[in-house]
Amino acid sequence: MIMVMKMASVYWLNWSDEVGFVHPSQLASFHVLEGQDTTESLVEDVQTSIAGERNLVITSEGLPFESVGVKSNLLLVDEGNTESNRGPSYDRSVFWCGDHKLAICIPALRPLFKAAKSAYLFSYRQYRILGDLSQNEDCSPYLCESGSSSETLREHRSKMDLQSVEAALLKHSKVVAILSCDYASAWNSRKQVISQKTIKEVYGAELQLSALVLSYAPKSEQAWSYRRWLIRLIINVSAKSKEPLMILERESDFLERIAEKSRMNYRAWRHRCWLVNHMSTRQVLTELLRTKRWAQLHVGDNCCFHYRRCLLLHLCRSKSSTSTENKVFSTEDFYGNFQNDTMEDWDEPFMIWKDELDWNKYLIKYYIGREALWIHRRFIFHQLIQQPRSRYSITSSTLDSDISPKKEAPTDCYSYEQLHAFLDEEFELIDMCLNVADTGFEDTTQQKEYAAMYKMWMIMQLQGINGSKELLERVEKERCNLKAMLEKVCPQRAVVWEGLFCLNQCSYVEPH
Amino acid sequence: MSSYTRMGELEIEKHTQFIMSVEKKKDFDSMVMEHLRMSGAYWGLTTLDLMGKLDAVNREEVVSWVLQCQHDCGGFSGNVGHDPHILYTLSAIQILALLDKLDTIDADKISAYIVGLQQEDGSFAGDEWGEIDTRFSYCAVCCLSILHRLDKIDVGKAISYVASCKNFDGGFGCTPGGESHAGQIFCCVSAFAISGALTHVDRDLLGWWLCERQVKSGGLNGRPEKLADVCYSWWVLSSLTIIERVHWIDKEKLKTFILDCQDKEHGGISDRPDDAVDVFHTFFGIAGLSLLEYPGLKPIDPAYALPVHVVDRLFFGQPH
Numbered sequence: 091m092i093m094v095m096k097m098a099s100v101y102w103l104n105w106s107d108e109v110g111f112v113h114p115s116q117l118a119s120f121h122v123l124e125g126q127d128t129t130e131s132l133v134e135d136v137q138t139s140i141a142g143e144r145n146l147v148i149t150s151e152g153l154p155f156e157s158v159g160v161k162s163n164l165l166l167v168d169e170g171n172t173e174s175n176r177g178p179s180y181d182r183s184v185f186w187c188g189d190h191k192l193a194i195c196i197p198a199l200r201p202l203f204k205a206a207k208s209a210y211l212f213s214y215r216q217y218r219i220l221g222d223l224s225q226n227e228d229c230s231p232y233l234c235e236s237g238s239s240s241e242t243l244r245e246h247r248s249k250m251d252l253q254s255v256e257a258a259l260l261k262h263s264k265v266v267a268i269l270s271c272d273y274a275s276a277w278n279s280r281k282q283v284i285s286q287k288t289i290k291e292v293y294g295a296e297l298q299l300s301a302l303v304l305s306y307a308p309k310s311e312q313a314w315s316y317r318r319w320l321i322r323l324i325i326n327v328s329a330k331s332k333e334p335l336m337i338l339e340r341e342s343d344f345l346e347r348i349a350e351k352s353r354m355n356y357r358a359w360r361h362r363c364w365l366v367n368h369m370s371t372r373q374v375l376t377e378l379l380r381t382k383r384w385a386q387l388h389v390g391d392n393c394c395f396h397y398r399r400c401l402l403l404h405l406c407r408s409k410s411s412t413s414t415e416n417k418v419f420s421t422e423d424f425y426g427n428f429q430n431d432t433m434e435d436w437d438e439p440f441m442i443w444k445d446e447l448d449w450n451k452y453l454i455k456y457y458i459g460r461e462a463l464w465i466h467r468r469f470i471f472h473q474l475i476q477q478p479r480s481r482y483s484i485t486s487s488t489l490d491s492d493i494s495p496k497k498e499a500p501t502d503c504y505s506y507e508q509l510h511a512f513l514d515e516e517f518e519l520i521d522m523c524l525n526v527a528d529t530g531f532e533d534t535t536q537q538k539e540y541a542a543m544y545k546m547w548m549i550m551q552l553q554g555i556n557g558s559k560e561l562l563e564r565v566e567k568e569r570c571n572l573k574a575m576l577e578k579v580c581p582q583r584a585v586v587w588e589g590l591f592c593l594n595q596c597s598y599v600e601p602h
Numbered sequence: 603m604s605s606y607t608r609m610g611e612l613e614i615e616k617h618t619q620f621i622m623s624v625e626k627k628k629d630f631d632s633m634v635m636e637h638l639r640m641s642g643a644y645w646g647l648t649t650l651d652l653m654g655k656l657d658a659v660n661r662e663e664v665v666s667w668v669l670q671c672q673h674d675c676g677g678f679s680g681n682v683g684h685d686p687h688i689l690y691t692l693s694a695i696q697i698l699a700l701l702d703k704l705d706t707i708d709a710d711k712i713s714a715y716i717v718g719l720q721q722e723d724g725s726f727a728g729d730e731w732g733e734i735d736t737r738f739s740y741c742a743v744c745c746l747s748i749l750h751r752l753d754k755i756d757v758g759k760a761i762s763y764v765a766s767c768k769n770f771d772g773g774f775g776c777t778p779g780g781e782s783h784a785g786q787i788f789c790c791v792s793a794f795a796i797s798g799a800l801t802h803v804d805r806d807l808l809g810w811w812l813c814e815r816q817v818k819s820g821g822l823n824g825r826p827e828k829l830a831d832v833c834y835s836w837w838v839l840s841s842l843t844i845i846e847r848v849h850w851i852d853k854e855k856l857k858t859f860i861l862d863c864q865d866k867e868h869g870g871i872s873d874r875p876d877d878a879v880d881v882f883h884t885f886f887g888i889a890g891l892s893l894l895e896y897p898g899l900k901p902i903d904p905a906y907a908l909p910v911h912v913v914d915r916l917f918f919g920q921p922h
Contacts, residue, residue, distance in 0.1 A: 200630040211683065270634040275685040281731055315733045354828060360780060392826045396781045403779070461826045465771075472770050543814075550807075586813055586850045590806050 107298065108305040109268055112186075112193045120186040120193055203269045210262040214279055216255045256283050264299060271303045271310040281319060290333065293324050297337075301344060308352035314361050325368065338373060341365055346384065349394070359393040363400045371408055374401050382449070389453055392462040399469055402446060406439040443473050451519060458526065459533030464540040468547045471516070475551060506558060513548075513564070520545050524579065542579040546572060546587060612896060613866050617884060618655045620869030621646045624881050639681040640671060640690040644697050645885035651700060651909050652892050652900050665703045668694050672707070676715030677729070687729045688719055692741040699748050700912055709749040716742050717754050724759030725777075735776045739764050740789035744906060747796045748916060757797055764790050765802040772807030784815060784824040788837040792905040795844050809847030812838050820855025821874065831873045832863045832883045835890030840904035843893055857894050860887045 112120075184202075186193040194202070259279055266276040284296055297320055303313040321341075325334045341362075348358045366374065378401050385394045447470045454463050523541035526534050549572060552565045569591065576587050624632075624646060635642065643664065650656045671678045671694060677686030678694035691712065698704050719727045719742065726738035739760055746752045767774045767790060773782025774790035787808070794800045815822045815838045821830025822838045835856060842848045862875045863883070870879030871887035889907065892899040901910040 196630075200633060203630065203633055270637070273634070273637050273684075274680075274687065275637070275683075278685050278729075278731060315731075318733070319731060354825070356781065356783060356825075360776060363779065363781075364777070390827050393781065400779055465826050469770055582852070583813075586810060589847070589850065590810065 106190050107302045108191045109302055110191065110193050110306055111196050111199060114195050114197065117183075117186055117193055117195045120188075121182055124186075124188060199269060203266075206262060206265040206269060210259075210266045210276060210279075213255065213258040213262050217259045217279070217282075220252055220255055259283060267299065267303060267312075271307040272312045274312050277312045277316045280316070284320075285323065288327055290324075290328070293320055296320050304348060308348050308355055309357055311357060314357045318361065318364060321365075321368075334368060335370065335373070338365055338369060342373075342377065342380070346380070349384070349388075349391075354391055354393045356393070359397055362397055366400050366404050369404070371405070374405055374408075377401055378405075386453070389457045389460045390462055392465060395462050395466040398446070399466070402442055405442060440474075443470050446470055447474070454519070454523070459536035459540065461536070461540060464544055467544060471548060472551055474512075475555065506561065509561070510564070516548060517545070517568070524575070539580045542576055545575070546590070550590065612861065612888075612891060612898065613864055613869060614653045614655070614898065616866065616869030617864075617871070617888070618650060618653060618658060618869070620865075620879065620884065621650055621881060622658060623869075637680045637684050638690070640668070640678060640693040640697070641680065642881055643668075644693040644700075645881050647697060647700055648902075648908065649881075649885045649888045651912075652888050652902060653898075654900065656700075661701050661703070664697065665701060665706060668697055669706060675718075676708075676711040676713075685729065686715070688716065688726065688738050688741045688745075689728065691715065692745045695745050695748050696906075696908055699908060699916060702912075702915065704749070709751060713746060713749060713751040713754045716746060720755050720760065724756060724761070724763035726760070736764055736767050736774060736780075736786055736793070737776065737789045740793045743793045743796050748906070752797070761794065761797055761799045761802065764793050765799075768802070768804075771811045772804045772809075773811050781825065782811065784812070784822070784834050784837040784841070787812070788841050791841045791844050792907075795905040800844070803845055805845040805847060809842065809845055809850055812842050812847065813850040816851045816856070819859055820852060821859040822851075822856065829874065830859065832860055832871055832890070833873065833886040835860050836886040836893075836907075839890050839893045840907070843904040848893075853894055857891065857896065860890055860894075863887055 180187065184195050184198040260283055263276040263279045266273050267280075270276070280296065284292060287293075297317065300313045300317045300320070303310055307313065321334075321337060324337060328334065342365075345358060345362045348355060352358060366377075369377070378398065381394055381398055381401070385391065385398065388394060447467070450463060450467050450470065454460075454467070457463065520541045523537050526537050528534050545568070549565060549569050552561070553569075557565070572587070572591075576583065624642070647656065647659065647664070650658060667682070668678070670682050671680070671684075671690070673679060673686040675686060677688065678691045679686045680690045680693075695704070695707075695712070698707060716726075719729070719738070721727060721734065725734045725736075726742045727734055728738045742755060743752065743757075743760060746754060764774070766778045767776070767780060767786075769775060769779075769782045771782055774787050775781050775783060776786050780786065791800075791803060791808075794802050814826070815824065815834060817823060817830050819830055821832070822834040823830050824834045824837065839848065839851075839856070842851065860871070863871050863873070863877075864887070865872065865879045868879070870881075871884040872879045873883050888899065889902050892902040893904060895901075902908070903910050903913040906913050
């Protein structure tokens with residue numbers, strides 16, 4: 091396993107290392123492809139290995155493996171041989187290593203894990219003893235385990251040497267973490283050691299370990315949690331430098347690769363949303379552009395659209411904040427990177443949402459029957475009518491009713507006619523989708539159902555807020571037509587919409 | 603093929619044998635699950651009790667092992683020699699409640715551990731390393747409630763933190779702004795239910811999101827665009843039960859889906875039909891069927907995820 095660590099420490103920014111657990115025949119084929127062995131000899135090797143169920147052990151200088159009862163050492167790492175073309179030698183019936191990939195033969199996993207766990211627990215015990223000793227700082231005689239010696243605390247400690255114990259702990263906990271990715275205690279031991287370090291190469295190597303594990307276990311909760319712990323540490327330690335921003339950029343690349351490999355991975359996207367809190371405005375805009383392209387290739391990926399919602403919300407909040415830092419970003423800055431996007435009204439949160447809505451409409455028309463697109467539309471609609479600064483906000487639009495108190499029309503708002511025009515557009519889209527020609531495929535049925543649900547959503551949202559008498563009358567009219575539409579498109583949901591509309595009463599309330 | 607001939611029976615005997623056999627497995631896959639054995643034990647034991655088969659287990663042995671997993675800080679780990687965590691602390695307490703052995707532990711000590719994990723904003727960390735998640739809020743509230751020590755934490759803050767994780771769709775995520783997920787929703791809704799704070803839930807809105815989890819096959823998924831999975835039969839169904847909207851899904855179709863996920867030959871239930879079985883999905887499948895009132899299964903409490911007779915014993919039974 092020592093070679094794994096060598097690979098990991100050389101390029102701390104290289105996160106393309108991968109681990110995989112493979113069937114023996116697959117392992118054999120890797121070696122054959124490399125031309126290192128003939129098929130016959132290697133297959134024989136592999137078969138002997140499985141048949142014999144040899145105990146494998148991880149060697150490390152100075153650790154007493156005899157005491158843990160392990161019989162034979164079959165993993166040889168010849169570090170002196172790194173100059174040769176073939177690199178370090180290792181047991182080829184168990185491993186294949188090349189091109190930043192490490193393959194481990196599945197039958198070897200169990201004995202490997204047993205040995206690794208023993209080594210890890212031993213090294214952790216040593217580490218804890220040292221830690222306890224250093225806390226009980228005194229010169230009183232310390233009795234070692236046999237009870238016969240009476241050397242002092244300091245003498246004993248010098249024998250153990252904190253550095254070598256730490257190195258052993260890091261080595262063995264790494265192996266355990268690779269073989270059993272959610273073995274939390276192994277990751278926790280690393281936190282104990284790493285939290286005492288301040289060298290950035292160390293953090294880089296740790297991020298690389300997490301990436302290595304995620305290469306074969308992209309849902310590993312511990313690997314993601316460790317990653318966040320590390321990034322928090324890096325941010326705390328290097329707050330003023332450019333380090334955190336660089337890390338975020340690399341994370342973005344890394345997360346996009348994971349998103350491709352592991353569809354709608356909740357933990358990966360959760361991590362990506364978490365990073366938004368630490369992003370600069372420019373990074374948020376970069377992410378928006380990046381994910382726009384990505385989303386168009388993955389229109390069924392609800393996680394990506396949710397991530398966009400996080401980014402857009404963050405942008406709105408930072409634009410509405412009074413901090414000068416957030417306002418300092420010029421049209422030129424923006425144009426420098428995003429040639430195809432128009433900029434005129436970008437400084438309005440309202441336009442951010444309107445832009446997103448228009449793009450969503452294009453996708454809905456082109457990609458029929460995709461739930462994620464309609465969910466995204468529900469959110470944008472909700473934002474547009476809820477936001478107090480939104481031009482479509484009911485609460486800030488002029489009210490024409492003589493019941494309402496006279497108000498001076500805010501200069502940045504449309505009149506209520508334009509609100510109705512917006513609703514017209516939405517209902518038009520819905521009608522278009524409800525009338526999509528039946529192809530006999532699932533997606534057209536789904537498109538109709540999602541359109542119907544969206545209309546239901548709109549009515550529900552509009553019912554819940556203050557509005558002019560005319561608006562409310564319009565909403566009530568649409569609600570009455572809803573039932574007929576729903577009965578036709580999704581009768582199986584009858585219980586639901588009957589329940590929803592029973593409990594929601596539509597009423598006109600005095601605006602405050 | 604009529605639905606009558608298609609619908610299978612629940613193979614209680616086979617599932618019992620499967621659960622008992624999990625213990626003995628020594629393969630690599632079992633080895634890499636050893637850190638979460640406490641939760642595995644809770645899933646297995648609760649399933650056995652729901653099927654009326656808890657007597658197959660040696661209670662003293664289980665209790666003795668659970669107690670070995672307690673650390674000086676008061677928290678429990680997933681197995682002997684592993685680090686403590688709030689997830690396994692809850693599983694340990696649930697097991698002891700199930701076996702009626704809560705008198706073997708020091709409730710104040712465990713409460714102190716959990717109290718120590720509450721943050722300034724009311725959220726809970728999972729352990730000393732600080733990861734925040736609404737799952738841990740649920741663990742804290744559920745565990746302390748079972749120990750009759752819910753008043754030891756700042757309940758108001760705990761609830762307001764969970765409420766801050768509510769999304770536009772009525773659902774909840776792991777942290778504020780996190781994507782709505784059926785598992786997280788279960789945790790948040792149950793935390794509200796246990797604390798008497800269900801007013802924070804918009805029942806119609808959430809009920810709608812939850813009922814949209816039912817797909818054509820009758821199974822439930824956990825989020826939009828995902829495949830149905832038996833474990834969501836629990837998380838979605840228990841949430842719907844708590845907010846009184848179970849009638850918004852097709853219960854018969856769901857029942858059929860769960861039964862189709864059984865391995866009728868070797869026992870156990872898998873995430874979807876014809877996949878490999880495991881204890882996790884076996885528990886959630888059986889628990890889901892219990893909520894659907896499948897004959898022959900004991901009723902289960904949707905918030906505590908323990909058989910109703912256990913919860914009754916805790917709150918209405920012998921005082922301690």
